[in-house]
Amino acid sequence: IMLTQSPATLSVTPGESISLSCRASQSISTNLHWYQQKPNESPRVLIKYASQSISGIPSRFSGSGSGTDFTLNINRVEPEDFSVYYCQQSNSWWTFGGGTKLELK
Amino acid sequence: QVQLKESGPGLVQPSQTLSLTCTVSGFSLSSYGVIWVHQPPGKGLEWMGGIWGDGSTDYNSALKSRLSISRDTSKSQVFLKMNSLQTEDTAIYFCTRCNNYDYFDYWGQGVMVTVSS
Numbered sequence: 463i464m465l466t467q468s469p470a471t472l473s474v475t476p477g478e479s480i481s482l483s484c485r486a487s488q489s490i491s492t493n494l495h496w497y498q499q500k501p502n503e504s505p506r507v508l509i510k511y512a513s514q515s516i517s518g519i520p521s522r523f524s525g526s527g528s529g530t531d532f533t534l535n536i537n538r539v540e541p542e543d544f545s546v547y548y549c550q551q552s553n554s555w556w557t558f559g560g561g562t563k564l565e566l567k
Numbered sequence: 568q569v570q571l572k573e574s575g576p577g578l579v580q581p582s583q584t585l586s587l588t589c590t591v592s593g594f595s596l597s598s599y600g601v602i603w604v605h606q607p608p609g610k611g612l613e614w615m616g617g618i619w620g621d622g623s624t625d626y627n628s629a630l631k632s633r634l635s636i637s638r639d640t641s642k643s644q645v646f647l648k649m650n651s652l653q654t655e656d657t658a659i660y661f662c663t664r665c666n667n668y669d670y671f672d673y674w675g676q677g678v679m680v681t682v683s684s
Contacts, residue, residue, distance in 0.1 A: 495670040497612075504661060504674035505612065511669070548612055552669040555625070556602070558612040 463487055465549050465559035473567040478539050482562045484532040484549035493553040496525055496534045499561075500545040508547075509534065539564070569593035571601070571662050571675035578681050579652050585680060589645040589662030596620070596638055600665040601645045603636065605658040606677075617665060618645055652682045 464487040474480055484494065492512035497505040507516055509525035512532055522537040536543055544566055549559040575587035589601060602617035616626035618636045626634050635648045645662060659679050663671040 493669060497671075499612075504663075504677055505671070506674070507670055507672055510666075516672075550612075550670065555627075556614040558614070561611050 463490060463551055463554050463557055465551055465557055467547075467549060467559035467562045469562060470560070471563045471565060473565050474539055475567045476539055476541055479537050480535070480539060480564070482534040482536075482547055482564075484527075484534070484559050486530045486532070486551060486553075489529045490551045490553035492528050493551055494525075494527065494532045495550045495552065496523075497548045497550065498543075498545050499548065505548065536564075541566075569664065569673045571664060571673060573660060573662050573675045573678040575660075575678055575680065577679060578683065580684050581653055581682055583652055584648060584650045585652055585656070587647040587660055587662075587678065587680075589647070589675060591643045591645070591662075591664070594664065596640045596643060596645065600668065601638070602663050602665045602671060603645075603647050604661045604663055604671070605656075606661070607655070607658045615647070615649075619665075619668075654682050656680070657682045 466485045468483045494512045496509040499505040508523050513525045524535045526533050546561045546563050548561050570592045572590050579585050600617050600619040603615040616636050618624050633650050638645045659677040661677045662675045664673040666672045
């Protein structure tokens with residue numbers, strides 16, 4: 463199963479609210495998870511099963527979607543949110559999307 | 568608390584075998600799977616393979632012929648061996664705990680491996 467993330471790069475200013483997209487090549491129900499990776503750090507999980515929150519993750523991060531189309535929303539981007547975001551599916555083996563880089567405008 | 572830490576050589580010669588160790592704490596290898604993920608410089612993440620609580624293994628089909636994953640539960644360690652290394656295997660190698668066979672909830676810091684003569 464292939465995951466396509468868009469856009470590849472998103473330039474925003476702090477305070478903006480944004481949506482990142484992840485599209486699966488076939489239906490994966492809600493077996494889709496989101497990660498954030500800051501430079502020179504390991505990824506950390508933000509959202510599990512498309513929309514379920516993770517303990518310790520700020521509430522400005524939320525997820526939605528099912529089937530083939532998924533969205534990660536960040537409500538009012540903070541300076542520490544500039545990083546790369548990956549989606550990952552677990553419906554059939556495990557694969558990651560190519561990532562979306564969130565950068566400062 | 569849950570921790571994972573990778574260790575191994577930073578430099579491997581082409582055609583040689585890479586051996587990495589992931590030492591875990593805060594959970595039992597008999598209860599959770601541990602997965603290896605690699606990330607070439609400036610690129611994305613790729614699942615390599617993993618070992619589950621029952622000791623069974625799964626491998627990415629693209630790497631299966633070169634990859635072996637094993638464990639020592641008494642030492643809380645998971646091992647990765649990959650042979651016939653090429654320059655394109657240069658990457659950061661992470662081990663991560665897999666929750667419910669689905670998502671990766673804890674990650675090691677990663678180890679950079681360079682394949683070069």
